[in-house]
Amino acid sequence: MLKISPKKYAYLENLSDENHLINALAIDQRGSLKKMIAANSSKEVGDEGIINFKKEVSRELTKYSTSILLDPEYGMPAAELRDKNAGLLISYEKTGYDVNAVGRLPDLLPIWSAKRIKETGADAVKLLLYYDVDEDQEINDIKHAFTERIGSECMAEDIPFFLEIVTYDAENDDAKSAEFAKVKPHKVNESMRIFSEERYGVDVLKMEVPVNMTYVEGFAPEGGEVVYTREEALQHFRDQSEATHLPFIFLSAGVSAELFQETIRFAKEAESKFNGVLCGRATWKDSVAIFARDGEEAAREWLRTQGRKNIEDLNEVIKVAAQPWTEKVSVQE
Template sequence: MNELTPLERRAMSKIVTPGGRMLIVAADQRNGMKAVMKDAPAGPGSVTLEQLAAAKADIVKFLANNGPAILLDPEVALPLIVESGVIDSDTGLVVGMDASGFDTVDGLQYTRFSTGVTPRTVRDLGGDAAKMLWYMRPDKQDADSRVVAEIADLVKACTEEGLLLIVEILVYRLEGETEEEYKAIFPQLVIDAAKLSVGAGAKVLKLQYPGSAEAAAAVTAAADGVPWAVLSAGVDHETFIEQVATAVENGASGAMAGRSLWKDSLAVSPETREELLTTRALPRLQELAAVLDRSSVLV
């Protein structure tokens, strides 16, 4: 197990429920968030950065402040939202370090780092923790691969800064790979990605739901004591609740939910947004917290 430092444990306490489960509202999306704001007069593509920032601020105000923590990006949301005072003092702030999109080299996907964002930058932005996304195909990459080296380097840099790093891994379908072929190996990809990440020093993981109780238990074994949270991957709320319940029963330590909470609650209109976030998204967050804390174990 990759042990947390005292500073990292202090940060962890900011992103968990009263029962000790990780629960973070993810609002670091950019284009994906624009896409669901369908009341924009000229279509979602016309949503301005100012309108997008306002939507993110309302996610904090009407949703995330009712839970442990919020995940925001430094490209649109920060430092504006921190400076505005919208984030409650007891709401943890996780800062995303990854930029939108990815690069492809020899058929493999590589994450893009937000320009100029370092562990110190995360601190300067008011972050309690950082999150970085990596794409991985563990059947094509090993402990000596570029992606594993990147994880190890950033874990080291964050540890030296006294900053908790959440390592998010997305496995993906290769060009030329059929949907059936990918589906057949998907659970093992998630399991092996967890193992490689922990081998690189990861102390907290954010992973896709691997598809079953058996696979979730195997992810927990591969994580070797490192806590892992399930990401929502855009599924509907009801599906995500079932996935989280199964994952937690088999060793997962929490959830990071974005679109499953707010994808049908965003609008350009502030009035519409407030109503939907309050009456539709907030009950979902409360239900998710209740599911997580039915079996409470401190992470």
Template structure:
């Protein structure tokens, strides 16, 4: 599955490649170009309300064979983090996006070792209930973040702890960070992927943030060998396209092969 719901983080990626301001229109244009080029090869695509949902629906930019997932999260920035906290986006109406063709909603959850588990659990439970009422698949995406108090923390322990806390709250699909972000060798990544499979009560997939695009296929393979069902990822597919002088050509020649390679990995490993 493909993710194209990045918001201010995508703006930051473009800002690294150009001197002029990155406009909303530039982001919308890129997202629509990516949807047209990539969704024929994806089983589903995750789209944000802020920039791309309505334009994608109005322009029929998503391939008919690709399921629609609406991002239902509102990102709250801080001085040093583009996504410092998350709440449910009240402007995303489950019934409305379902009428547009959505089959699922996704909620990102920031997990920190020094913040209240009760708040996170309550938000996830609320989100899952909303999805059930609307007849939509619920996807949660817990992401381990640094401590607020500045003390040392362990990202790998955070990924496992987030799964222990939120992996049995009734969500239909759990979207996890790749253990160790793919670093440390096959055994460590596979061991911790196997641990996630034991903890999460239902299917889970990996996201690509924190993993270099060239390394992501191997990380997906390791995770799938230990029980993951696939991927829901964006950066590992299209990040290298950003900054290209010819976006359409770069999507066709770089992003499409990356996506199809990832699909081949999942088809080969998960179908065993």
């Protein structure tokens, strides 16, 4: 059981629905989103393009989400346009990582702090950490200390700390390969166990599902390679759930809205004790090309129809599949 302050508890309630489930919208992408817009636009796309797209997503979709995750570089105008009932998470890290350096080491936005994020009216601080549990201990120790600092900062400011872990294999850059799929359950579940330790000060884990669903029996495309039987995949979800006592939510990792919903149903079948989602591209990615090609009004229409449907369909799945985080959290006296 995680024990938190009354103030942190109240912040978590701001990010959740009346049943204490989190169905948050993620649009803190920066470099990748800029590339997506540029790839579909015939004219140069500057900062204004990415800012305006985030504004449209926030204005249209936070009506149906419990909260929204944004970045402080391009996302603050969008934060102002969110629905009055939607909570706010703010990313603390720089986007991406240095592809020429070893270890995918994290870095923070230099003019931000947990205190400044709190002063924006945010309900939580989010940190993205790329992590390979099997990488050199020297590299992982840097990441451990780095995370400890953020946890201490959030504790001092009495604001929830959401840690997003994206796993990788330092020996294999192809995260979509069958080879990586074979080691993914170990890497996801072990990283989850490590960062559940009290020393890191994490309040909520934002996690990948422990398998690549396109390699699961029954989900793999016709003629495609199967890495996990259905029962093996279910067991990996069970093992993940047992790897932590903390609340945890799933990220969508850019899969389609339909596959993400099927994955959540699969987690329910495994009796995973997850507490919601923080879903990004699975909700809105198809509107990027429309925005870049046809403009804001066309994107707005897509968001009001298909984007809304994506969230409302996911909401229905979450209602029956997720468990309230209150079952894992108590308030310190």
